[in-house]
Amino acid sequence: MLEIQEKELVFNFDKCQQCGICSAVCPKKAITFLSRKDGLYDILINKELCILCGKCVKSCPANKIYNYQNYFKAFPQKEYYLGYNKNYEIRRNSSSGGVCKTLIIEALKQDLVDGVYSLKKTDKYPFAEGEFYTKENIPTFDKIPNSIYHSVMACTEIHKIKNCRRIMLVGTACQLRALNTVINKKCQEIIRVCIFCKQQKSLDSTRFLAKIMNTRIPENLNFTFSYRGNGWPGIVKINHAELPYHRAAQIPFGKRLWTVPGCNVCGDSYGIFAEADISLMDPWEIRSSNDLGETLITIHSNKGKELLHACHGIVLESKQYNEVLPALSLKDIWRKQVTEAAFRETECKPIYQKAALWEMKQRTYLQKTVEFLPKLPILFYRVLAKLPDLRNKILK
Numbered sequence: 001m002l003e004i005q006e007k008e009l010v011f012n013f014d015k016c017q018q019c020g021i022c023s024a025v026c027p028k029k030a031i032t033f034l035s036r037k038d039g040l041y042d043i044l045i046n047k048e049l050c051i052l053c054g055k056c057v058k059s060c061p062a063n064k065i066y067n068y069q070n071y072f073k074a075f076p077q078k079e080y081y082l083g084y085n086k087n088y089e090i091r092r093n094s095s096s097g098g099v100c101k102t103l104i105i106e107a108l109k110q111d112l113v114d115g116v117y118s119l120k121k122t123d124k125y126p127f128a129e130g131e132f133y134t135k136e137n138i139p140t141f142d143k144i145p146n147s148i149y150h151s152v153m154a155c156t157e158i159h160k161i162k163n164c165r166r167i168m169l170v171g172t173a174c175q176l177r178a179l180n181t182v183i184n185k186k187c188q189e190i191i192r193v194c195i196f197c198k199q200q201k202s203l204d205s206t207r208f209l210a211k212i213m214n215t216r217i218p219e220n221l222n223f224t225f226s227y228r229g230n231g232w233p234g235i236v237k238i239n240h241a242e243l244p245y246h247r248a249a250q251i252p253f254g255k256r257l258w259t260v261p262g263c264n265v266c267g268d269s270y271g272i273f274a275e276a277d278i279s280l281m282d283p284w285e286i287r288s289s290n291d292l293g294e295t296l297i298t299i300h301s302n303k304g305k306e307l308l309h310a311c312h313g314i315v316l317e318s319k320q321y322n323e324v325l326p327a328l329s330l331k332d333i334w335r336k337q338v339t340e341a342a343f344r345e346t347e348c349k350p351i352y353q354k355a356a357l358w359e360m361k362q363r364t365y366l367q368k369t370v371e372f373l374p375k376l377p378i379l380f381y382r383v384l385a386k387l388p389d390l391r392n393k394i395l396k
Helices: 019-025 053-057 089-091 095-109 173-183 203-212 262-264 304-308 320-329 328-344 348-372 378-385 390-394
Strands: 001-002 010-011 031-035 041-045 081-086 115-121 128-134 164-171 187-195 225-227 235-238 241-244 278-281 295-299 312-320
Touching: 010 041, 019 053, 019 173, 041 095, 041 164, 053 173, 081 304, 081 320, 089 095, 095 115, 095 164, 095 187, 095 278, 095 295, 095 304, 095 312, 164 173, 173 187, 173 241, 187 241, 187 304, 203 235, 203 241, 203 348, 235 312, 262 278, 278 304, 295 304, 295 320, 304 312, 320 378, 328 348, 328 390, 348 378
Parallel strands: 115 164, 164 187, 187 278
Antiparallel strands: 001 010, 031 041, 081 295, 081 312, 115 128, 225 235, 235 241, 278 295
16 A cells, blocks of 8 residues: 655555556656565655655555445345356366356457456466457467466556457456556446455465475475366366365465455455446355356446346356355455454444454464464364354454
């Protein structure tokens, strides 16, 4: 997070959401990144070049503070679908049935949009970067990454975006909010697809998984990995080792370990405040593990609904609110929202302060425990995952 204090640009890592927009919008190239051991980045400010124009501060999604009071009010009236790609192999090999990839590719092929800003695969850490796709540059399914559970500075390549009539933006809520600050000048109409997100991860999360899979990530970060695919929820591959995703997720995601600090100050998992037209997420709690996979789709606007139904490559199964409610994670998102003020170090109810405090204490204790112990049997980690969640017990 960046802010101007006493005529000086100041960086706060504890609230940074790692989107990279600050460097992309700086007119003087005064902002650069310094990689950390945990795979995240510190922001370096060249004070001699900085002119305090405030563009980085305005674009920074962590600076936006929202009133969540009516956040869930419209959810019972929204439209929901389980979706997946018609092609068996694409559906099986993609994350959650391949809806996100299919939207990108079909929207370009069918002339539904003129451009898409999303991610493309790369061959070095973090193995993805921002990319602007057009009808002349339509990606194949294997060029778009599956789910990535370490942080990617998705907004650093916005210079690639060309003027167009209609663009699709694909990203997490923080990435979409950052892109919103620059996109209106380049495009007449915007469709926003939000990848549901409660927590991005640092590289330490992947290091932990490598350890329990009897492999390692070298200092030079020359390793191979893939998350998801091979059915749902799929498998994790690091180097030549594999682990079913539901086991891999128990500690890092179940106990919210190695979370990007800026995720603590974002309660907009569905991208409502990013003006999302569609949100895409996994169908946890309502679907069991299977060989193919589906995406749970939430429609926020008519524009999003029209785009979704126009994509011929996607099969849609309409669902009622009460059918998908267990998967929507509304209670968990509410907990993030009410503790946000505590993580921002602003005034809030004592019970929310208490919940945030014990959240961090439990995270710190568990991270140190699993990082410093040698690799232990999977059963040990399953037992740790069953420990009471202190934040959730406080915020019943």
